[in-house]
Amino acid sequence: MRKWITLLSVPLLSLAIFLGLYFFDNAESSNKGPVQPVRFSHKIHAGAENDQIPCQYCHSFVDVSPNPGIPSVQKCMGCHTHIAGRDVEYDFGGTTINLQQEIAKVREYWAKKEPIPWNKVNTMPGYVHFNHKRHIKRGFECATCHGDVANMDQVYQVTRLNMGFCITCHTENAKDHEELARLKDCLSCHY
Numbered sequence: 001m002r003k004w005i006t007l008l009s010v011p012l013l014s015l016a017i018f019l020g021l022y023f024f025d026n027a028e029s030s031n032k033g034p035v036q037p038v039r040f041s042h043k044i045h046a047g048a049e050n051d052q053i054p055c056q057y058c059h060s061f062v063d064v065s066p067n068p069g070i071p072s073v074q075k076c077m078g079c080h081t082h083i084a085g086r087d088v089e090y091d092f093g094g095t096t097i098n099l100q101q102e103i104a105k106v107r108e109y110w111a112k113k114e115p116i117p118w119n120k121v122n123t124m125p126g127y128v129h130f131n132h133k134r135h136i137k138r139g140f141e142c143a144t145c146h147g148d149v150a151n152m153d154q155v156y157q158v159t160r161l162n163m164g165f166c167i168t169c170h171t172e173n174a175k176d177h178e179e180l181a182r183l184k185d186c187l188s189c190h191y
C-alpha cells in the first residue's frame, strides 16, 4: 500500500506543479494584457505627465452608445501625419521599443489602407449585454472598471468582469427597491 502511495505521489505532485505554473502563468499574462500589433502606450497618449489626450477623444461613442469604439487609423493620422516621433528608445512595460519605428508601423497601415488588427483586452461572453452609455451617464469614471489606464503602457484587465462584479455594484448603487429589482433582473443583462 505504502509503495503505491509513493508511486502515485510523483505524478500527482508533478500535476500539481504543472497546474500551479499554468495558473500562475495565466494570471501573469492577463495582468499585462495582450501583445498588440502596434505597441500603443496609453501612458504616453493619455498620461498626466505626457499628452493627456482625453479618453473620449479616441473612444468617442462611450457616452452615446453601448460600445465606446476603438479609434480608426485615420484618427491616429490626424496627429501622426505631422508627428513622426523621436528616434529614442522607450521601455514599454519591459520591452524596449523605438518611438519613431513604432509610429512608422501606424503609417504603414495607413499607406496600405488597412485597419490595425487590435486584440481585445476585455472580453465578455456573447450572452451578456453591457452598455457603456448607461454607466457613464450615471457618473462612473472609466477607472472604476478599467483601473488607471492613463498610467498603463499596454492596457490590461484589472478586474475579472464576472457576474459578481456587476451585481455587487448594482446592489450598492441602486436608488430604491424598484431600481434594485431591475438591476438584479436576469433579463437586464441576459437577453
Ligand code: HEC
Pocket: 036, 040, 042, 045, 046, 053, 054, 055, 056, 057, 058, 059, 070, 071, 118, 119, 120, 121, 122, 123, 142, 143, 146, 149, 150, 154, 155
Ligand atoms: C490616442 C487614442 C486613445 C486615447 C486618448 C485613449 N485610448 Fe484607450 N485605446 C486606444 C486604442 C488604439 C486601443 C486598442 C489597443 C489596445 O488595447 O491597447 C485602446 C484600448 C483601450 C481599452 C481596452 C479595450 C479592450 O479591448 O477591451 C480600454 C479599457 C481603454 N482603451 C480605455 C481608455 C481610457 C480609460 C482612456 C483615458 C484615460 C483611453 N483609453 C484613452 C486609443 C486611445
Ligand code: HEC
Pocket: 038, 039, 040, 041, 042, 044, 045, 051, 053, 071, 072, 073, 075, 076, 077, 078, 079, 080, 083, 084, 085, 086, 087, 092, 097, 099, 100, 102, 103, 106
Ligand atoms: C492628439 C495627437 C495624437 C493622436 C490622436 C495619436 N497620437 Fe500617437 N503620439 C502622439 C505624440 C505627441 C507621441 C509622442 C511622440 C514622441 O514623444 O516622440 C505619440 C507617440 C506614439 C507612438 C510611440 C509611443 C508608443 O505609444 O508606443 C505610437 C506607437 C503611437 N503614437 C501610435 C498611435 C496610434 C496607433 C494612434 C491612434 C489610435 C495615435 N498614436 C494617436 C500624438 C498622438
Ligand code: HEC
Pocket: 055, 056, 059, 062, 067, 068, 069, 070, 120, 121, 122, 123, 124, 130, 132, 135, 136, 140, 141, 142, 143, 144, 145, 146, 161
Ligand atoms: C461600469 C463598468 C465600466 C465603466 C465605468 C467603463 N467601462 Fe469600458 N468596458 C466595461 C466592460 C464590462 C467592457 C467589456 C464589454 C464587452 O466586451 O461587451 C468594456 C469594454 C471597453 C472597451 C472595449 C470595447 C471594444 O469594442 O472592444 C473600451 C475601449 C472601453 N471599455 C473604454 C471605456 C472608457 C473610455 C470608459 C470611460 C469613459 C469606460 N470604458 C468605462 C466596463 C466599463
Ligand code: HEC
Pocket: 128, 129, 130, 131, 134, 135, 138, 140, 144, 145, 161, 162, 165, 166, 167, 169, 170, 173, 174, 182, 183, 188, 189
Ligand atoms: C460601478 C458600478 C457598476 C458596475 C461595476 C456595473 N454596473 Fe451596471 N449599472 C450600474 C448603475 C448604477 C446602473 C443604473 C444606471 C441608470 O440607469 O441610471 C446600471 C445599469 C445597468 C444596466 C441597465 C439596466 C436597466 O435595464 O435599467 C445594465 C444592463 C447593466 N448595468 C449591466 C452591467 C453589467 C453586465 C456589468 C458587469 C460587466 C455592470 N453593469 C457593472 C452600476 C454598475
Ligand code: HEC
Pocket: 124, 125, 128, 161, 162, 163, 166, 167, 170, 183, 184, 185, 186, 187, 188, 189, 190
Ligand atoms: C448585472 C448584470 C447581470 C445580471 C443582472 C445577471 N447576470 Fe448572469 N452573468 C453576468 C455576467 C457579466 C456573466 C459572465 C460571467 C463571466 O464571464 O465570468 C454572467 C454569467 C451567467 C451565467 C454563466 C455561468 C456563470 O456563472 O458564469 C449564467 C448561467 C447566468 N449568468 C445566469 C444568470 C441568472 C439566472 C440571473 C438572474 C438571477 C443573472 N445571471 C443575472 C451578468 C449578469
